[in-house]
Amino acid sequence: MSIERTLVLIKPDGVARNLSGSILARIESKGYSLVELKKVNATRDLLEQHYEEHLGKPFYEPLVEFMLSGPVVAAIFEGHRVIEGFRCLAGTTDPTTAAPGTIRGDFGRDWGLAVQQNLVHGSDSVDSAEREIKIWFGA
Numbered sequence: 001m002s003i004e005r006t007l008v009l010i011k012p013d014g015v016a017r018n019l020s021g022s023i024l025a026r027i028e029s030k031g032y033s034l035v036e037l038k039k040v041n042a043t044r045d046l047l048e049q050h051y052e053e054h055l056g057k058p059f060y061e062p063l064v065e066f067m068l069s070g071p072v073v074a075a076i077f078e079g080h081r082v083i084e085g086f087r088c089l090a091g092t093t094d095p096t097t098a099a100p101g102t103i104r105g106d107f108g109r110d111w112g113l114a115v116q117q118n119l120v121h122g123s124d125s126v127d128s129a130e131r132e133i134k135i136w137f138g139a
């Protein structure tokens, strides 16, 4: 089995709540290696590329606005099955019901807003990881 890479984003809620260090530490503690790390003010153009699969969904515009609301931490992590492993560590999309022990389950909740502020993003396949790493870090 080959070593995978995944794109992890700490969304503006995680950065604003000073959770970046705690979240990165959990990923490293699980055994994945940090390859690249940066803090970014995303542009609309970048987010439209990143979220193109959600275009037309009711939460699309609130999601893009939320991601523009403050800086994001973008990271590349590496390891065997890191894509699946990180998504498991992140927990399910809705932070209210995400399992305790996961990042979303331990640190997140519903704030009554139009978009689920759920702290992190992780690529969901080898193809999307490759695509998303290019979008956030270049070739």
Ligand SMILES: Nc1ncnc2c1ncn2[C@@H]1O[C@H](COP(=O)(O)OP(=O)(O)OP(=O)(O)O)[C@@H](O)[C@H]1O
Binding pocket: 059, 063, 092, 093, 114, 115, 116, 117, 118, 120, 121, 122, 123, 124
């Ligand atoms: N029904 C919804 N209502 C509000 N916001 C939503 C809803 N579904 C998804 N979102 C927001 O859009 C993001 C992308 O949705 P997706 O279905 O890809 O979730 P995910 O795979 O759990 O999260 P991500 O892609 O960010 O890792 C979610 O993380 C969340 O912030």
